[in-house]
Amino acid sequence: MSDIIIENLSRRRFLQGSAGLTLGFCLPAVAAGKLGTVATVDAEINAFLKIGADNSVTVMSKHLEMGQGTYTGLATILADELDADWKHVRVEGAPADAKRYNNTFWGPAQGTGGSTAMANSWDQMRKAGAAGRAMLVSAAARRWNVGAAEIVVRDGVVSHAGSGRKASFGELALDAAKETVPTEVKLKDPKDFRLIGKQARRKDSAAKTNGTAQFTQDVFLPGMLVAVVAHPPQFGATVKSFDASKAKAIKGVVDVVQIPQGVAVLATDTWSAKKGRDALSVAWDDSKAFKLGSDEILAKYKEMAKKPGLVAANKGDTAKTFAGAAKVVSASFDFPYLAHAAMEPMNCVVWRKADSCEVWNGEQFQTVDQGRVAALFGLKPEQVKLNMLYAGGSFGRRACTQSDYVLEAAHIVKAINGRAPVKLVWMREDDMRGGYYRPMFHHALEAALDGSGKLVGWHHRLVGQSIITGSPFEAMLVKDGIDHVSVEGAANLPYAIPNLLVDLHTPTDIGVPVLWWRSVGSSHTAYSTEVFLDQVAAAMGKDPVALRLELLAEHPKHVGVLKLAAEKAAWGTPLKAAAGERRGRGVAVHESFNSFVAQVAEVTVRKDGSLKVDRVICAVDCGTAINPDNIRSQVEGAVGFALSAALHGEITLKEGRVEQGNFDGYAPIRINEMPVVEVHIVPSTAAPTGIGEPGVPPLAPAVANAIAAATGKFLHKMPFNTAELVA
Amino acid sequence: MIKLTINGKAHQLDVAPDTPLLWALRDTLQMTGTKYGCGQALCGACTVHVDGEPVRACSTPASAVVGRKITTIEAVDSQRVGQVVQEAWRKLDVVQCGYCQSGQIMSAVALLSQNRQPTDADIDTAMSGNLCRCATYVRIRAAIHEAAQALA
Numbered sequence: 001m002s003d004i005i006i007e008n009l010s011r012r013r014f015l016q017g018s019a020g021l022t023l024g025f026c027l028p029a030v031a032a033g034k035l036g037t038v039a040t041v042d043a044e045i046n047a048f049l050k051i052g053a054d055n056s057v058t059v060m061s062k063h064l065e066m067g068q069g070t071y072t073g074l075a076t077i078l079a080d081e082l083d084a085d086w087k088h089v090r091v092e093g094a095p096a097d098a099k100r101y102n103n104t105f106w107g108p109a110q111g112t113g114g115s116t117a118m119a120n121s122w123d124q125m126r127k128a129g130a131a132g133r134a135m136l137v138s139a140a141a142r143r144w145n146v147g148a149a150e151i152v153v154r155d156g157v158v159s160h161a162g163s164g165r166k167a168s169f170g171e172l173a174l175d176a177a178k179e180t181v182p183t184e185v186k187l188k189d190p191k192d193f194r195l196i197g198k199q200a201r202r203k204d205s206a207a208k209t210n211g212t213a214q215f216t217q218d219v220f221l222p223g224m225l226v227a228v229v230a231h232p233p234q235f236g237a238t239v240k241s242f243d244a245s246k247a248k249a250i251k252g253v254v255d256v257v258q259i260p261q262g263v264a265v266l267a268t269d270t271w272s273a274k275k276g277r278d279a280l281s282v283a284w285d286d287s288k289a290f291k292l293g294s295d296e297i298l299a300k301y302k303e304m305a306k307k308p309g310l311v312a313a314n315k316g317d318t319a320k321t322f323a324g325a326a327k328v329v330s331a332s333f334d335f336p337y338l339a340h341a342a343m344e345p346m347n348c349v350v351w352r353k354a355d356s357c358e359v360w361n362g363e364q365f366q367t368v369d370q371g372r373v374a375a376l377f378g379l380k381p382e383q384v385k386l387n388m389l390y391a392g393g394s395f396g397r398r399a400c401t402q403s404d405y406v407l408e409a410a411h412i413v414k415a416i417n418g419r420a421p422v423k424l425v426w427m428r429e430d431d432m433r434g435g436y437y438r439p440m441f442h443h444a445l446e447a448a449l450d451g452s453g454k455l456v457g458w459h460h461r462l463v464g465q466s467i468i469t470g471s472p473f474e475a476m477l478v479k480d481g482i483d484h485v486s487v488e489g490a491a492n493l494p495y496a497i498p499n500l501l502v503d504l505h506t507p508t509d510i511g512v513p514v515l516w517w518r519s520v521g522s523s524h525t526a527y528s529t530e531v532f533l534d535q536v537a538a539a540m541g542k543d544p545v546a547l548r549l550e551l552l553a554e555h556p557k558h559v560g561v562l563k564l565a566a567e568k569a570a571w572g573t574p575l576k577a578a579a580g581e582r583r584g585r586g587v588a589v590h591e592s593f594n595s596f597v598a599q600v601a602e603v604t605v606r607k608d609g610s611l612k613v614d615r616v617i618c619a620v621d622c623g624t625a626i627n628p629d630n631i632r633s634q635v636e637g638a639v640g641f642a643l644s645a646a647l648h649g650e651i652t653l654k655e656g657r658v659e660q661g662n663f664d665g666y667a668p669i670r671i672n673e674m675p676v677v678e679v680h681i682v683p684s685t686a687a688p689t690g691i692g693e694p695g696v697p698p699l700a701p702a703v704a705n706a707i708a709a710a711t712g713k714f715l716h717k718m719p720f721n722t723a724e725l726v727a
Numbered sequence: 728m729i730k731l732t733i734n735g736k737a738h739q740l741d742v743a744p745d746t747p748l749l750w751a752l753r754d755t756l757q758m759t760g761t762k763y764g765c766g767q768a769l770c771g772a773c774t775v776h777v778d779g780e781p782v783r784a785c786s787t788p789a790s791a792v793v794g795r796k797i798t799t800i801e802a803v804d805s806q807r808v809g810q811v812v813q814e815a816w817r818k819l820d821v822v823q824c825g826y827c828q829s830g831q832i833m834s835a836v837a838l839l840s841q842n843r844q845p846t847d848a849d850i851d852t853a854m855s856g857n858l859c860r861c862a863t864y865v866r867i868r869a870a871i872h873e874a875a876q877a878l879a
Contacts, residue, residue: 271743343858343860637862640865663769671851
């Protein structure tokens with residue numbers, strides 16, 4: 001069990017509206033600005049906004065930029081209400097401070113995840129921008145002795161038409177910071193947005209195209225040592241003994257220390273540390289290690305699936321319905337462990353100072369990591385300073401419920417009594433074999449058709465490890481033994497089926513650490529539900545789009561995206577196939593993180609069973625489109641990420657050892673496998689919802705349904721076994 | 728001591744001869760634009776140019792490139808093709824997490840330096856050694872075409 005507990009978590013809390021104007025501390029004192037020879041003075045207008053004498057507008061991002069466009073999105077919202085000039089806007093990662101920078105959907109915890117960054121910040125950033133604007137206006141009105149109502153703000157310039165006076169933000173900033181923070185602010189009418197809904201360019205493009213973007217891997221500190229760790233070959237194994245003599249003989253190796261996670265080799269540089277690690281001789285105690293292989297785990301899950309599980313959703317009377325059914329369709333589905341495999345392997349820099357500690361990290365889980373590091377060093381959380389850097393991908397991995405790699409770095413520093421700052425570097429193999437995978441799952445589904453051929457019953461049984469149990473989120477997300485994220489996307493099946501039962505088995509004796517992986521439960525539930533529905537449609541002799549529309553009458557947002565995707569894909573028109581090739585079109589629709597995505601995939605299957613996804617047409621409803629181009633970008637990327645899992649992604653175990661180590665065994669798709677992607681956005685004035693993850697879930701089922709349309713074969717295992725598709 | 732010519736400048740490096748060029752660049756010279764991703768020439772995040780050819784720095788010993796002309800992302804804008812590619816990348820907002828993009832750009836610049844009008848198939852061949860876990864491939868392809876047009 002975790003010693004850190006996050007309560008009051010509700011993904012839907014924002015629907016109740018946010019309370020009041022909470023902008024954190026207003027510090028009218030000036031802070032020294034950017035590094036450089038010219039001292040630029042920044043006025044801190046509120047917790048999210050600093051304005052420099054040079055007219056720079058600095059937006060403090062409480063969320064991690066890991067590729068999803070958060071820095072640009074948050075800045076867009078604030079800058080629009082501020083009426084700033086976009087070219088003067090820059091973004092800085094906020095420090096760890098849950099009082100000011102908590103995720104408003106997570107109660108008192110700061111962190112990024114669940115595709116909540118825009119959704120939880122929408123009101124907050126609008127108010128922060130509008131309050132800043134009001135303070136600039138007040139300062140100008142006072143200086144010019146004119147009425148505030150007569151002042152106009154546009155593109156970073158405050159002006160008064162009557163007197164012809166004008167001032168830039170920079171000229172007013174220090175005075176503005178002394179104005180009282182307004183308790184109420186007037187937000188713009190959406191029709192007056194000048195940045196939101198437009199094509200504001202990414203703020204991180206320049207740094208990420210010239211090599212200057214700073215990732216954790218790029219941190220260098222005076223006297224810093226690099227640590228590479230020998231990790232146990234099985235989860236739960238520990239160090240029995242080790243011989244470091246060969247490692248210590250390598251030039252550059254400074255020290256070798258045992259930590260709870262293994263044996264760390266510290267060196268002056270990464271290559272020496274790696275050579276030292278590889279030269280270690282470690283005897284492992286495997287008495288408590290997890291020793292099963294994937295095949296044995298799956299066999300166990302299939303056995304468990306024979307018995308009823310804990311009920312996650314129940315409507316009508318499924319037992320009676322299935323007993324009286326005219327026809328029953330059934331299928332089972334298998335999903336492997338999946339690694340996040342971000343391009344930047346996990347890493348972390350920790351510097352223990354006299355009465356504090358400083359951490360550099362692509363920091364996704366501030367409150368949890370800060371609490372754990374503080375506890376290890378016997379410090380108070382506020383004595384641990386977290387520097388949030390860009391993350392070279394995460395997909396959930398850097399929001400580790402157990403702070404695994406962050407704590408590993410801290411343990412190394414503790415083991416050397418804090419005598420040097422340490423950069424822990426995981427080699428690709430450490431990252432691939434480091435656990436915290438998307439859990440393996442087995443699903444069994446049955447559908448009942450009545451005498452008139454109507455779909456009247458649905459039974460979905462899932463078997464898989466819980467991500468949340470034992471995490472700081474347990475109190476909020478595990479209810480009556482049901483981990484919400486194990487059944488999300490299944491327990492809330494949107495289709496109008498009068499009798500529905502969803503039940504869950506959660507094995508507790510599997511020693512493989514599991515974690516959220518981009519789209520979490522929906523990464524498997526969307527597949528089983530949407531492929532199975534097509535199988536049912538085939539049994540009913542119905543068109544997959546027509547059947548969905550029939551069953552979604554109560555869900556207008558699903559219908560909206562489904563119709564849009566079908567129309568843009570010219571659903572129902574024939575696809576031309578070359579000689580010897582089979583082509584098909586498939587559809588899937590899924591809600592996740594309060595957003596709705598439908599995708600139509602077009603697939604070519606060759607005689608040998610190999611396949612190419614040619615084109616994917618996506619329709620998205622994520623509320624107000626803060627940055628339409630970033631929405632397209634996220635959905636394009638989600639298609640590629642999900643396709644990697646559908647075609648290749650699989651972490652397998654043999655006698656408890658992970659079989660894959662690098663990108664040869666675990667292969668994300670490459671450019672030649674990337675389909676053409678079209679993204680269509682449903683116009684909306686509703687509050688924004690998630691977009692980092694929701695593009696992932698419908699892809700694999702849409703592709704599988706397209707394969708079935710081309711070949712008549714429904715695939716029940718991910719990654720796809722193309723041998724089943726040989727003509 | 729190993730003597731390397733990087734971005735037109737001579738450097739004396741005190742590294743073991745087996746040290747990959749990647750770690751010599753990153754840890755010894757603190758030129759961090761070139762990234763570590765796999766250590767086995769599987770992902771392309773470490774791509775640099777050696778005499779104009781794209782090379783995986785993680786699997787190239789520093790001692791093997793003595794006397795050769797090494798160019799990294801930090802100096803890719805010293806040639807027009809490099810500037811045009813960076814501009815296309817920015818215009819289309821190709822990047823997401825950005826970690827692989829130094830390598831992508833180095834591969835794209837090498838391609839366009841030799842082939843001013845690459846087809847989609849040429850792009851697949853030249854770029855398939857560069858993984859992007861964010862799957863920005865749609866935009867990488869578009870940006871290469873965009874840069875090719877600008878260079879035409």
